[in-house]
Structure formats: C-alpha cells, structure tokens
Amino acid sequence: MTSLPAEPGARRLGLVIDLDICVGCHACAVNCKEWNSGGVAAPLTDLDPYGAEPLGVWFNRVHTFEAGEGAASRTVHFPRSCLHCAEPQCVTVCPTGASYKRAEDGIVLVNEELCIGCKLCSWACPYGAREYDYDAGVMKKCTLCIDKIYNETLDARDRVPACVATCPASARHFGDLGDPQSAVSTLVRERGGYDLMPEMGYAPTNKYLPPRPRRAGSAATPAELAPAVPAGSGGFLAWIDRLLSD
Amino acid sequence: MHPALSVILFTTLSGAGYGLLAWLGVLAPAGLLPADRGFGAAALGLALVSVTIGLLSSTFHLGHPERAWRAFSQWRSSWLSREGVASVATYVPALLFAVGWVVLGSTAGVWAGLGLLAALAAAVTVGCTAFIYQSLKPIQRWSNGWVLPNYLALAAMTGALWLAALMQIFGLDPLAGTVAALGSIPLALALKVAYWRFIDGTASRSTAESATGLGSLGKVRLFEAPHTSENYLMKEMGFRVARKHAAKLRRIAIGLGFVAPFALTLANLALGGVSAMAIAVIAALLGTLGVLVERWLFFAEAKHTVTLYYGQSTA
Amino acid sequence: MPKSAAPARDPDVPLSEPVADEVKYSTCYMCACRCGIKVHLKDGGIRYIEGNRDHPVNRGVLCAKGSAGIMQHYSPARLRKPLLRVGPRGSGEFREIEWTEALDTATRWLGAIRASDPKKLAFFTGRDQSQALTGWWATQFGTVNYAAHGGFCSVNMAAAGLYSIGGAFWEFGEPDWHHTKYFLLFGVAEDHDSNPIKIGLGKLKGRGAKVVSINPVRTGYSAIADEWIGIRPGTDGLFVLALVHELLRAGKVDADFLARYTNAPWLVIDGEGAADHGLFARGPDAKALVWDRRRNEPASADDPEAQPALRGACTLPDGRRAVPAFERMAARYLEERYAPDTVAAATGIDAAAIKRIAAELAQAAFSEAIVLDQPWVDVHGRHHASMIGRPVAMHAMRGISAHSNGFHTCRAIHLLQMLLGAVDTPGSFRYEPPYPKPIPPGIKPARPAPANTPLAGAPLGFPQSPADLLVDAEGKPLRLDKAFSWEAPLAAHGLLHLVVANAWKGDPYPIDTLFLYMANLSWNSAMNTAGTMQMLTDRVPGSEEYRIPRIIYSDAYYSEMVAYADLVLPDTTYLERYDCISLLDRPIGSADAAADAIRQPVVRPDRDVRPFQDVLIDLGARLKLPGFVTAEGAPKYPGFYPDYIVNHERRPGLGPLAGWRGADGTRAGQGPINPHQLERYIEHQCFWRSEIPAEGRYFKFANRAYLDWAVRMGFLDRAEPVTLQIYSEVLQRFRLAAQGHGPVQPPPEHRERVATYFDPLPIWYPPFEEELPADQPFPLHAITQRPMAMYHSWGSQNAWLRQIHGENCLYIHRATAAAHGIADGDWVVVESRHGRITVPAKLMDGVNPSTVWTWNAIGKRKRAWNLDAKAHEATRGFLVNHLIGELLPERNGYRYANADPVTGQAAWYDLRVSIAKAADVPVESEPTFAALATPALAERVPVLRYGARFRPGRRRP
C-alpha cells in the first residue's frame, strides 16, 4: 500500500556496511544475485547475457572511489543497495500500491502483481536502488532477503541476508536499527555510522561506517631505531653476544 | 533524465488540450466566444482528443499498460495517481459542457457553471502533472517552485494559440483568442526563462561527497563503476546533454515557441486579412513545436542524484 | 490477482519456502582456493550454492566467483562431446566423435611413443588439482616431461620457502590471524587463499592490528591497509634488505631464535678459491659444526649442550678458517648499499618510511611479544614453560614471484622473518601441515627412462647439488622445458611457459605429442601470444606435418586453446565429478590442523563428457602402465577415479585421502584401505580435518609433539628438527660448480650466470628487463592484477561475472598521463621490446607513477568461450601478454628464458613499456586475431531468466 505505515514500527531491519574493511570483492553483489535469482523476486533477468551489451538486474552493486589528493588520497570500496528508508518516496509516488513499506520491520518491497512498470519509483529513489526488469516489465529491488531472514526451513544461523552471510571480510552487518541496544546500533554509535545524502530527508535505515584514518607512524614507536651500543671489544657485532641467553 | 518520447508527447499534447479546454470553459460563459455550435464542437473536440491521445501515449512506456487502471488507486499519496484521477474526472464537466454548447447551443446558466468547472479540472490536472515532477527530490532541477507555474503557463499559452487559430479557421472574430495568446506567451516565456535562470544559478544540493559520505577524505572521484556493462539506472537516469547543445536548443525553443508565435499573432492583430488564418495556424504549430523542444530539455537537463555514484560530482 | 486495486494490507510474501529438496556438500572449483560448498538442489536444478560454515577453508563465506558457480555450470561454452580436428589447426573446425574412438586414438598415439622414446610425450597439466594422480601417471608412463602450472605461477615462492624455511607462503603457510599485531603484505591482489586472506584481513582490521601493504597499486587489500607503500616494481628485495640493515644496525634481532632454530651459528668455511669455500664445516658424522662459546671449541650443531656463537672467526682443528653464517650475513647487510638512504631512490620509498617501518617491526616483535601459556618440549627434550611469540606476520605472492629476481627477494623476506624470530611462533607466519618439511624436501627429479619403463621416481623434485640436475654429459638439458638444467636449476615446478616454444624449436629435442590439461596455453598463460599461436600451427617446411606433430587437450569449455588441439577430451564441470584434494598434492587446511577434501558429483552431466581423471586412469589401463593394471593385465581401477581415490596406495597405508582410513575407518593419516572411505567423506560434508595437539601448534620445526604427530600422520619419515636456513649451502654448491669445482660443472657459457645468481645469501639485482639498453625506450613498468570477481580466462563465459569485468583498460597515474598528453578514456599505444597493443586508458591516483597496469586475462579471442563476436572481451578487452617475450634479448650469443635464473619462474611483471596517445581511435583494441570457428555448442540464450522456475508460488514444470 503506497501510503507509508501510519505509525512506523519499532523494528527497522537493515544493513550496516563497514567501508574500512570492504575490499571490494563483489561477493555480496554476486551472492545477492544468486540467492534472489530463485527467490521472491525471481528471476533477476539478464538481457544479452553472452553478447556485446549484457544488461542484468542486480540488487547490490559495488563501486570504487578515490578520495582526497596526493599522498593523502584513498581508495574506498562502496557497496550500494536499498537502504530501506524510513521516509521513502519510492513508496509514496507509486500510483498503484505496488511499492510498499512493511510496518512490522520497515522492509521496502514491490508487489509485482500490482506494478505497471511506470518507473516513477526509480526516479524517486536518490540512491539508485530500484532495478527495472525490462523482460518482466516490473520494478524489482533488494528484498533484504525477506525470504531468507524469516525462512523457518533454514538453520537459524542462516537467517541473514545472502550478502551478509557471504562477505569474506565481515564488512556487512544485519540487524534491527530500531533497537538502540542491538549489535548493529552499537556498532553505528561506536564507529560514527552515517546516512547517505541526509539532505534528501529519506532517513535511510542502512548505515555506513567510515574508513578509519590511516596510520603511518605512531607515538608508541620511535621514528627510527637507535644504533646498537658498540661494546668496547668484539668488533662490529659485539652486541649479539649480549642478546644471547646462556 | 532520459527524455522518453511518449512522455514528452503526452505532457505537451495534454497540456495544450487542457489549456484550450480551460480557455473555452472560461471565455464561453463570459460571453467572449461566439455561440457557434460548429466552432464549439471543433474546439471542445480538439481539446478532448488531444488530451485523450496524450493520456494514451503516456501508457506506451509502461511495462504493463493493461494494468494502467491500477494507477487510479493511490490518489491519497501519489501525484501520478492524482493526475490520472483528475484527468478522467475532467471529462465529466467537459462533456456536459459540450452537450450544452454543441447540442443545446447554450453556454449560459448551469452550462456556464459546468464550463468553469471543466476549466478548473483542466488546471488541476495540469497542476498534478507538474507536481509529479516537482515532488521528486532526487532531481533538484524539478523539485522547485518554478515547475508548477511553468506547466500551467505553457498549457495556457499553447491552448490560447490553438484557440486563436480555431477562431480564424471558423472565420470568427479572433479577438478573445488573440488577446489570450498575446497575454499568455510573454508570461510563459518569462516563467520559462526564470526556470532556466534558477536551474543554472542554484548550486547542487547533493554531491559525490554527500552521496558517499566520504567528503571528509577530500574530493571524491569514481575509480571503477560496479560493472563494465550497461545497467537500467544509467539508461534511464544517466542521460546527459552537453551545455552548448542545451543552450542552442533553448534558443530554438524561445524562437520557435515564444517569439515567433507572439510576432505572428501580433501581426494578425494589426493586419488581419486573408493570410490571417494561415498565420494563426502556423503560430499554433510553432508554439506547440517549441513546447516539445522545451519539454525535451526539461528532461534532458534534469540530473538525478544516482549519477553521483557513476562519476558525476554534482546533480 | 486481487480485485481491489489497493489491497487493504500488505500482500503475503512467501517467507518460508523450502530452499531445496536436497542439499549436497562438495568443494568449489571456481578457483584454486577450494572452499567448502553446500549445493541446494530443487527439482533437479541448482537453486543456490552456499559456503559451508563448518569448512576449515572458507567458514561459510563464498567469494564472487564461487557465488557465480551456477552460471559456470550452465555455461553455453561447455564442451559436449569428444572432438577430432578436421580443419587446419587453430581454425576451430572439428568433428564430434565417440569416446571409444577418442580413447583408441589417444592410446594408439601414446602407445607408440612409450614403445620408442617416452620423453617424446610432453604431459603438462596447468591448473591441475590432481597432480598426485597426473604426476604418478607421468611417472608410470615414463616421461620426464611433466609439470603443472607452478612454473609460470609462483614457483619462486615455493622454492625460496622450501629451500629456506621448509614451508612457503604459497599455500603452505598462513599468518597467525588470531595474534598478529603487525602484518606486512607484499605484492598480493587476491592470492590463492582468496577467502582465507579476506577473512583474515577482516579479523586483523577488527582487532586493530596494523596492516601494511607493499604494492605499486592501491586497490583491494592495499586500499584497506593501514599503510600503503607504493613501491616501484621489482625493488622489494632492496626494501626488505634495508629493513634487515636497520634491524642489524640497531641490534634488534632474536639471537636465541637464530642460535637455536636456524643455521645462523653454523660455521661457514672461509677459503676463497678452495673447493669447500662457503660450505659448512662438518664433523665426522657429517653434521654441521658450530662454535661453542662456553667450551670455546667446535661442537655439533645439534648438540643441545653447546652454546653456539653467532660471530667471530675461528680456526678449526684441521686449520681451516670459518665464521658463523650469521656474521657472513650481518657483514653483508650492514654495508651502506643496503642503507635506507641508499635504496630510497631505487624503490621510490622515502628513507624515513623504511626506517620507521623497521622500528615498528622491532617494536611489535620485541616490545609487544606475546606469551601463550602453553608449555611445550623441543626435539632436544628442553622444556619450555610457555610459547613466546613475535607478533609480526608476513605474506607475499606474485608481486614478488613474477619477477626475475623473485627467488632471492622471497628469500630476503624469509631472512627478515628469521631475524625477527617470526617463523611459526604465536603471532607470526605459521606452517600448515604437512609442512615444515626437510630443507629442501628429499625428493629429487627422476632421470629419463628407456622405452616401456616407468621413471625411477617422480618427475619433479628438489636438487641439492649439481649432481641432481637433469643434464647430459655436455650439460645440455634432458627435459623439454629445460627444468633442472643450468638455465633453471631449481625449477621445482617445471617451466610450462617454455613448452610450446621449445617443442616448436625441437630444443633440446623434438617431441611427438603435447598432452595438455586445463591450461589455456594459446592465450592468457602464454608469453608472446601471437608467436605461440604461430608455433602451434607452424608446419614442417615443405610438408603437411606440424612442427608440433600432435596435440591432445582436455578442457571443459571452449577456451582459446581448444582450437589448437587435434584431439579434444571434454571434461565435466566441477559439480559433475569426484575430485580429491589430497595432502600428497597441494594441501588445504590451516596451521592448527591437517585437512583434505573431495568433490562429489552433485548433478549428472547432460552431455557426453567424462571426468579427465577417469579418462587418464582409463588410458593408463589401456596402455598397460604399471600400477594401472593388475598382474593379469586387467584394469586396476575399474571404478576409475573414485576407485583410485579409495584403493590407491603410495606406500602401504598411505593413500590419496588421509581421513577415515583402516577397514573400520578409525585411522587418521595412515592406515589400511577403507572401502567405505568416500561414504565417510560424504557423510562429513566432503572434508576431513585432524587437529594438531595443542602443545604442537607452534615452533613446529623443532616441536617434539608436532614432529611425532607428523610422523604418525605420515607427513615426515623421521621426527628430526628442521633447521631454518638463513644461509643456503645448496646454492653455494652450484656457485662452486660454476667456479670450477666438483664433478658436475656448467658449460662455460652458463658459468658466469650461475656463479652470480647462486649466492648463498639473498641478493638483489634489477629485473632483467631493466638491464636492457641504457637508452631505455621503455620507461614504465607494466603489470597486471587479479580481479577478485574473475578467474583468469574461465570467468568470461559466466553470464554474471562478465557483467562486472567484461572489458579492461590500462590504468595510468594522472601525472604520468598528463605528461604524455593522455586523457581519461583516450586510446593509447603501449609498446614493449616485444610488441605493441592499442587499448583504452583510464586515469587514477593510487598507483606508482612509473607503473601502468590492467586486470589480468579479461581480453578474449573472438568467438572463444561461445561469446558473441561483438563481445567487449574481444573488441575492447586485451591481454598484456602480447607485449611479453618468452625469451630475453640475446646476451653473449644466447637467449635465456624471460624468467628467474634460479627457478625458471616466468617473469611476467618485469615488463617495461612506453605509452603514447593513439593517433587515431581504432575500431577495436589491437592486436586483433581472426575469430574462431565454433564446434557444436549449446545455443546462447538472448534472455536469461535463470531461477524463474524456483520462484515461490510459481507452478513448476
């Protein structure tokens, strides 16, 4: 239903992505594609898959940016998927009620049965998180793996989004950002997790953890080593004897 | 934004149609239009046909046109839905008004009321169309106060030009139409220029830095896009028009859509004569053509924030 | 469809749809990392491939490649039936044949060779994970011309490690991810341990340990490193030895570790010109001698009572002078030429940074030493109350190995580890069983065998002196690839990159059949790509005969190499066969446990293809190779590979799999055959793991508990200590031979080279390409990196992965590009001494300004992999291989291989180039090659709707 839930539920499921650890391996993106290719939004159609212009539906894409100048410049890998915003216009602009936000957990979904493929929701998403399936003629998007995180046929430990489960570097975390006590909320507090484009006012649920400052030297260590105290006798290596325990 | 032909056609045609409908609904009751039935039929017919063509063409870009009817359901929150509802609702007073004028030959009394109602509904519909764009935050060049007046004025202008042309065709005294046109063209031009001034003059609200949150590290540049292959987002929202090219098109739009029609209409007012009909028709066509170009630019010049993730530093 | 336009409430999403009808465990093969997978099967199709959480390698995660396994399995490039060439070689014109015809043909060809001169079969197996089988097959066939891909991959790492510390970075060890506080990562973009290294880096970053990446390019791991050192390619040796210089200058070394566990105290004979100069002084029992500081007399190196000196010259009873290896070493690296200020310019790293890093290393190793209260006993029976660790770990791969100075650079890194006492201690580099091994391992390369006879031993091994080389009386090579000859004496993995060129030249001798498996040798693993294709198709002048008479190839897909085969043996995909990841081969597992694994067929092939291992065993039986047939001449393994995996024994009790041995499956490591072994593996998620006893997990080279365990497991013959070698006597033996000592000496033309590069202590020299004409027309370094989401050539057929890496470009530093007038997106002409390519350019900041680079193996031959001829892999993608020559320019009348002079490792990253903006934009990246014809392959679907049928709520066929 296109109007947002009357009173937003307390549970706000989402992802926390650690840009300090992300190595840009694309595992999350491909595993997302793999899981969802057989899930509630299946298929994630690929046009011209073996030709000159392959064009596929992906719910998660990994960018790489360079930031800063010269020696201080940095390379940062940046995975991008639906942020399951609290104030998502992708939902309110939808003329059919296909686009909706669940009251119970804040997950934003598309009901493909109702979708007329007008694409307006993708215009309304500042983050480019909605993917149109030209073949199916409907809009698709990150489902937060709703058919995995609630799937009672799976081992409880497997009820996390595919991208989180597969991230080799553990740069992705899943949890309830509506609960200040949750592990993800704590992580956001401790690491200064932030919103993308806060100026849009969409109040994203997903948070990003900033890259930590780089560490060249540290106060703990001297800028260079002091020469070994040359002993009176014993030539240039006399010090080695002192290091040997008898 | 990718300028989809169907959408450009739709907004231009229906805009003109609603404009014409509005003028008829206001001027006829005010007695400023001859009660000629043939003229009434033609004028209202043209308005409703172009509106209808516009509405139909807007369904061409849908993935599921057969489900288009569902778009009426979300009028509570969605401007697109409201536009749908308003556009359909407009038919009711418009058709009744037509019955009064064309069948019963009256535009007075209750029929006048229906005329005014049709005019209002037309304005509301155009307003909804404008709000669809004006409400899209990710596209700063749309989400600003200039869009609504622009849409209304351009609809009025094209409507007036068509009206003037029709009156000439039916050999009626074109004064009302001519005055309406001469009044609305400068207004529309002023608003359009103001809009362009505004989008050229306002700094981008979002940047690559705010999109990534990496501003603290310094200037942010895309190193590698996620995929080497195309994707929907860039096809739909990555469209870019070169500044020089855009400037040229703006001049064309101004010349075709505003200056030329204004000059021609003015000439008609001064000279009148046998060529007047041809001139008025040309003026209407040029005006419509100009608005098509303007509408193409409205999309082509609009930048979406998603492009900030694909190498643009501002949107 | 609900009638109401706006449903009053959210629609029901099927949340608990069963994911699979059946889950099968196996091992991934989208790369060589060998992660455990759970394959979810639904209606006979593959619904989802998931990482196995319990698996020691990947602990539940899957990388991008592994997550795209479904697309690999259903690739339209899969071969469907055996093929016999009908058109000219390289055209791609084939006739489909039955397996009987294929096997008869191969048997006929190979049988004839074996009956005349077995070494005329060159059997090279590329990215082979069954080398224990293929190597043994070659041994039984009787050809010395066997190797896998190690020679062009990372033999420098393996050899330098095995000749220095008895283990190696390359898969045989790992950093102590739990305790390391300071981590140096040299030249790694992805690694063979793709997932473990990512898991580990995540851990380190989480713990706040410092990660330093030494790499000309700042992507991937280097991007998240706490410090990035954008070194100039080929100069790591200088950087590392400068660190050594600093530590020695400051006296920051672990003297006790050196004295106890390394050969630092061993006495090196000092007799310039003598036949024993530079060798170790040895006692009557041939044991090396040390100088006992207390008794002030020589003592045996393994006398636990002795207190060995690390410095000071001494005179032996027989009057010869000798000094401890440590002093020889220290004297060298304390020289000013290794000082940070001296090497700064060459490495492009400022001296202050080098000095600081040395200080940080010392700080972490000695001031932040960690103590695990875990008592242990060393081989000499000394009790240690705890395990004292140097929490400094290092890892290095192809950024080091793919240079012509890689062997010595890698040895320099091992030296640095030894000086810090940071080898297999808590927090440092750790061995993975079955390592450490004796230094070097005892196996020596077998010599050629006469007709119809197996080799005396394995074709590959570890020479310990010139006498072990495979050369004839004149010192000419006995192997086709010239491994173990004076040109590459320690080529422990062979030289796959020279096989085609040498076979074509008939140098050192012509061969009959080139039998290849799993190596795309006409393309991304070839140097001089164009030339290689030429050689493969070149005919004997004035005849229809090809210079390389016959080529048999087994591939699973329509790769660039298939087109050059006369007979193609189509393999299955990794989800359709049994495989065995054996401890006799390239082991998996971790520093805390030994492990091995299998693959099991999770789906049945829908094509007429057979597992290559089955085919090889079948051929072995048809050829009546010893070991492949019973006494009666019947096939020994009628059940083919699974049969072999269970029933084959190297020596009694030792087979391909170490788990669940013994009739009742209760024995680990060694034990009688267990007919139900495979069932046990399948019950246990297709892997076996056996933990090292707690007191044996560190100091393995001298840890009684570990060594005893390793002997029980069959990893070692004797529980003897492994003494780490800072000074390599083996290298000195070769140098002495080159100086005219000993029975086996190099021919004159090779002497200078051998004498120079067989230095017993690590040296640095510029990569050979830099020694080219002083008027360097090629000022820039050109290197490649592994893309994390693509595997060499074989990922491009993958509908998902090719969207991520469907084309590549040349990355150039902004400043360098500006200096050349090159803008982002321009096409550039890249030229080397060998060739030229024209390719798209992209600018960046995070790269050493003297270096350009691209992603490896993205470029494809037109129509290979059953891709559309217009696919960007062929029209925009490119290989730098077109620029790399397999031979160095002539030097006093001879052209050596473009390789490391010690191991023969291919020097991919020595490449030097010049760049210029292309005068006019080409239609396609250049060079271009003719499109291949394609045999009957599956049709390429225009729209791929994979998984639609699994969608919950959908009616299914």
Ligand SMILES: Nc1nc2c(c(=O)[nH]1)N[C@H]1C(S)=C(S)[C@@H](COP(=O)(O)OP(=O)(O)OC[C@H]3O[C@@H](n4cnc5c(=O)[nH]c(N)nc54)[C@H](O)[C@@H]3O)O[C@H]1N2
């Ligand atoms: N410029 C440059 N060149 C390089 C490198 C570099 O860094 N830069 N790296 C070098 C290194 S380290 C290596 S290891 C080589 C790798 O180069 P290659 O050894 O050629 O490896 P791949 O490209 O993976 O090709 C292996 C072949 O195995 C086939 N194959 C895949 N799966 C199967 C299967 O299940 N069965 C069978 N029978 N065949 C299969 C594939 O189709 C492919 O044809 O490249 C080398 N070349």
Ligand SMILES: Nc1nc2c(c(=O)[nH]1)N[C@H]1C(S)=C(S)[C@@H](COP(=O)(O)OP(=O)(O)OC[C@H]3O[C@@H](n4cnc5c(=O)[nH]c(N)nc54)[C@H](O)[C@@H]3O)O[C@H]1N2
């Ligand atoms: N995804 C994926 N994983 C793979 C493979 C793959 O193709 N794809 N291939 C597998 C194979 S066969 C191999 S051999 C391994 C190789 O794994 P890696 O060793 O990671 O191989 P490369 O990508 O060649 O990484 C070489 C790195 O060294 C850097 N480098 C180049 N020259 C120098 C130098 O002189 N000094 C220093 N310090 N750095 C330098 C390069 O910038 C690059 O980052 O990866 C294996 N894993």
Ligand code: SF4
């Ligand atoms: S899987 Fe993890 S490390 Fe890899 S790109 Fe995704 S978030 Fe980054």
Ligand code: SF4
């Ligand atoms: S990220 Fe985009 S699609 Fe997702 S909820 Fe926010 S606005 Fe909607």
Ligand code: SF4
């Ligand atoms: S595309 Fe579908 S979901 Fe998106 S706004 Fe249109 S109808 Fe709603």
Ligand code: SF4
């Ligand atoms: S939560 Fe699920 S759908 Fe969303 S990005 Fe991760 S894997 Fe994809």
Ligand code: SF4
């Ligand atoms: S690293 Fe990736 S591709 Fe390689 S084995 Fe593991 S999951 Fe498979």
Ligand SMILES: [Mo]
């Ligand atoms: Mo390799």
